[in-house]
Structure formats: structure tokens, C-alpha cells
Amino acid sequence: MTREDWFRALEQRHSADLQERFSQASVAICGLGGLGSNVAMALARAGVGTLYLIDFDRVDISNLNRQQYKASQLGLYKTEAMKQNLAEITPYCKVMINTVKLTEDNLSLLGDYEIICECFDNAECKAMLVNGTAENYPEKYIVAASGMSGLHTSNKIRTRKLGQRIYLCGDGESDVQADGTLFAPRVMLCAAHQANAVLRIIAGKFEV
Amino acid sequence: MITVNGAGVENAQGKTIAEYLAESGYDKKRVAVERNGGIVPKSSYDTTILQDGDSVEVVSFVGGG
Incomplete structure (x- = not known):
């Protein structure tokens, strides 16, 4: 499969205009667990041009019940394992990776990315990323979970907005x-909501 | 009247965001607060006073991912 084959196939499905938007987009995915690994797969399949994957952790056996890694990848950094899987x-x-723990002190790592996916598992880390990004980069879109x-029932999972850009x-x-x-x-349902929200933002559809 | 998460709340007027969160049982480390369309910076929770007509959304994050 050449680059041309891949993009032609995507354009046939998405239209050339929409695929051009996807190809130009850069999305940061913060956390590569159950949410982030599934968001990354969905966005790569949709032809999003650049993904920036951030996680400090390694693939553990306890992750395999829901995260997009394989038994053969146990012990690898999630950033490196996900880069392999996406490739x-x-x-x-284009997959950029950073094996680091995101904190209040290094949110500037996200500076180049217009859309930030919050895919952490810890509630305080989620709040830190949403607050820190919204305060420091009010022009960015944040897609959190x-x-x-x-x-519980699938039907309780939904997407809503907090202000204009969260x-x-x-x-x-x-x-x-x-x-x-x-x-x-x-x-995966929740990750799919996140990935769909990202694609809609890229497509200029901002309502939920 | 102040609206919090879509419902009218009595007795919140004149309180700071920090006071309202504490009295309502929220864990300050797990929340994001939007007031009249904008995120309230955490550093302003102690100084932002709720006023009549304010519309506030408090999101309390839960764990899992």
C-alpha cells in the first residue's frame, strides 16, 4: 500500500475536502490506556495527519482486558507499542511520541496541538489537564472523558460541552x-465518543 | 438566583467558588468550574464571588480510563 493508495482510498470515502482537513490536523493524546489507545486507533484509521502520543507507563498484563496492546508487547512503553500498532x-x-508524565509543569509540551484529548485514568490528573489546558491555552479544544x-448501560455514555471548547x-x-x-x-464506547468529537471539531461541526 | 448545573441554588450568592465547592461537598482537586461560559482558573476559586444571575457548571471528574 503506497501513500497514494492510502489517501486515495480515504478521499473516496471521506471526500477530498474532508480528508484534506483530517490530513492537516494534529491531535495530542494524553494517556494511552483504555481511552487513549482506542482514540489513537480511531483517529489513525480516519487519516488524521499527526498524532502526538504521551504516556509514561509500560504495557502490563492488567491492561490487556481493554487496551489496544498485545501479549507480545508486555513490558514495552505504551508510546512505543502504540506507535508500532498504528504503523x-x-x-x-505521522506519530510523535513522548514517554513522560504530564503535570502542571510541562503542559507546554502541548503547545503545538490544536486539539487535546484527555485520556488519563486518575480523576485528579483529568482535572489537572482540563484546568491547566483551559487556563493556559484558551484557544485549544479539549476532549475529556x-x-x-x-x-452499566451503554446508553448513559454521551458527549456534552463545558463552555465553547471543552x-x-x-x-x-x-x-x-x-x-x-x-x-x-x-x-471503547467512551473513547469512540472522544474520537468522534475530535473528527467533528476538525470537520468544523462544533455542536454536540 | 444562581444556577448551578442547570438548577437554581439558594444561598450561594456572595460566596466564593471555593466556599461553594466546600459546602457542597466537592473535592477541589477533581473539579473543573465554568462560570458564564468561561473556565474559572483554580487560582481564582478563593476570590471569585458568585453573583445574582451567574450560571455555573461544576464537573467532578471520576476515575477510570
């Missing part, structure tokens, strides 16, 4: 500490 799907997505644990996906209430665990389908 196997399409070698024509909260509430996708347990075996999108919140999830049911807003199911907490992994109360539910005990996360299951692939509900995490």
Missing part, C-alpha cells in the same frame, strides 16, 4: 473505585 494499520499517519467504568464524554458518574473495574466495550 501496522497505516504507515502514513469521565465515567465509563463497570457494566467536550466531556462519558456518563459523568461511574467511578472505577466504586465499580472495581473497567470493561473493554464501555471504555
